[in-house]
Amino acid sequence: MKNLILILILFISLQVTELEIIDRFEEGSNNIFAATLRGVATYIVAGNDVARVIKQLPNFKPAATAKVPTGPMNIGTLDGRTVIQDPFLTTTRYIMGYKGDNFLMGSFAYCPYIPLFASPTLVTSDLYAQKGFLSSAGFKVTNPALLTYGTITGTYFG
Numbered sequence: 001m002k003n004l005i006l007i008l009i010l011f012i013s014l015q016v017t018e019l020e021i022i023d024r025f026e027e028g029s030n031n032i033f034a035a036t037l038r039g040v041a042t043y044i045v046a047g048n049d050v051a052r053v054i055k056q057l058p059n060f061k062p063a064a065t066a067k068v069p070t071g072p073m074n075i076g077t078l079d080g081r082t083v084i085q086d087p088f089l090t091t092t093r094y095i096m097g098y099k100g101d102n103f104l105m106g107s108f109a110y111c112p113y114i115p116l117f118a119s120p121t122l123v124t125s126d127l128y129a130q131k132g133f134l135s136s137a138g139f140k141v142t143n144p145a146l147l148t149y150g151t152i153t154g155t156y157f158g
Contacts, residue, residue, distance in 0.1 A: 051085035107146035
């Protein structure tokens with residue numbers, strides 16, 4: 001009987017934790033809407049631990065991945081929001097944002113002005129061939145009101 005009660009307590013605790021995480025995402029989405037009066041969050045960029053928890057939520061729909069993932073990747077959708085797992089983000093952090101239908105409704109601009117430049121091959125005095133590569137781009141947050149972020153802590157994160 002004690003084991004059954006313990007299992008029920010753990011099950012209820014897990015459901016409450018799941019609802020709290022979903023509530024935090026809805027709160028972030030509402031913060032974007034209140035700040036911009038334009039739209040709600042359309043994507044979530046999640047650290048590894050946050051992505052692990054999102055994958056276990058009942059509303060999560062995994063994306064079909066055909067190749068080996070490297071770097072940030074689309075892992076699926078949660079309540080209509082695209083979920084991107086970013087291994088370079090702090091593991092317990094998430095960023096939510098709104099992506100509009102045109103470039104004026106974006107929160108971040110990535111502007112490459114030298115996409116890829118390769119130098120001529122140089123042969124050193126010890127007969128090693130070397131080639132250099134350069135890429136340069138501008139990054140700018142254009143509308144910070146379209147972004148919100150948070151950190152999830154608790155018993156599931158050591």
